[in-house]
Amino acid sequence: MRIFTEINGTPSLDIKIKDDMDIHSPIIKEQKKFSNEWVKGEQELIYTNGLCILYHKFTVIKNFINFFSIEKEYIQLSLLFNGNSQVLKKENKFIKDIKAGVLQLAYQEKNNIKVRVSNDSITMNYIRIFISKEYFLVLLKNEIWFTESTLYKKISDSEYINFGEFILPVNFSILNIFSEIINNSNSGVLGHSYYHLKLKELILMIFINFSAKLQTTQNIKLIEIEKIEMAKAHLNTHYEAPPTIRQLSRIVHLNELKLKTGFKSLYKYTIHNYIIKLRMEQANVLLFQGYPVNEIALTIGYKSTSHFIASFKKFYGKTPKQFIINSSISN
Incomplete structure (x- = not known):
């Protein structure tokens, strides 16, 4: 080759x-x-x-x-x-x-x-x-x-x-x-x-x-699927500073209602919850790499550490500190 x-x-x-x-x-x-x-x-x-x-x-x-x-x-x-x-x-x-x-x-x-x-x-x-x-x-x-x-x-x-x-x-x-x-x-x-x-x-x-x-694509038009996929791809690479739904609809050229309903149908998450999911998954990785909580919060797009900790606890059921301690004990 x-x-x-x-x-x-x-x-x-x-x-x-x-x-x-x-x-x-x-x-x-x-x-x-x-x-x-x-x-x-x-x-x-x-x-x-x-x-x-x-x-x-x-x-x-x-x-x-x-x-x-x-x-x-x-x-x-x-x-x-x-x-x-x-x-x-x-x-x-x-x-x-x-x-x-x-x-x-x-x-x-x-x-x-x-x-x-x-x-x-x-x-x-x-x-x-x-x-x-x-x-x-x-x-x-x-x-x-x-x-x-x-x-x-x-x-x-x-x-x-x-x-x-x-x-x-x-x-x-x-x-x-x-x-x-x-x-x-x-x-x-x-x-x-x-x-x-x-x-x-x-x-x-x-x-x-x-x-x-x-x-999961049988009931959605092909052209709409492609635009919804583009929206997901954009969020995957911009989750730390995501666009609003209105901005996202303009980026992919699909109206807001079709974007919101189609996204939920394809991926089983609302756009808002999907952004949280991406942020929490990245936070999980950074925690195990030893980054401090305040630095993680800024990296994934939270303006305050307290807001990040509250979101993390809601998503995982534990604070970041508790999450690391429990993971260490289980290992």
Whole structure:
């Protein structure tokens, strides 16, 4: 598998990796800071046989075209955390927006992709995981939930999945797995085993959430489902400073009533309660990482520590301090 990228005609990455899965192959990790007239930021690259993880965090100075060329059959998992970009045709004509907070899965052979990245004065943050077909099938060959799936049949029969065909707004669990993949510090056989475990967990979570989505979308129009999914994706990446329902309805171009009722139907939460759920899940993670309560409150969007503690107790039935103490005792 070869992965080549460039920014406005200037090469930024060119690597070739073998397609097989080999737990004894070296895990190469490279970090690179870059700055030019279009973009300023950093790139983290992790690759080994059959697997390449590309993580970018940068500020866009001017609009630019990001070109990707991938050779050989591969599966791509991509997630834009923040920013604005669009997939283009060869003639640089618009195809579709890439939405923040929405995971895309694609299965392609040789492919050339152009992405237009817009200057919106915020940090752009995205991850792309490229997996060779051989690696992907070996990784999941003993998972019945996968081998009996439509996706397995498509990949086995070389029925390609284009960008935009398989999309899913991410939840906190999926975001956390991406974070764990990026921050894996293990090397050697242990490092390979960790990636195998987390990739399986990620793909399983995608399957579970995609299946749940299919079961709950029968009575809502497809175009409304897409807009409600965009609303959920926006909340997943902006829960610490969420828009009002009116603002959110304007962002996704769906009236407030359809947004509120459709959201509750799809996800079993009101928009307000879903924001609280996201905040409490993140608070839980930060507590176990040792962050002080007042810092957690500010990080997840509460203006006062007392308000955060009251919300936490209502959600979990315990104050943050009691929650940590009880968890320590049970362990």
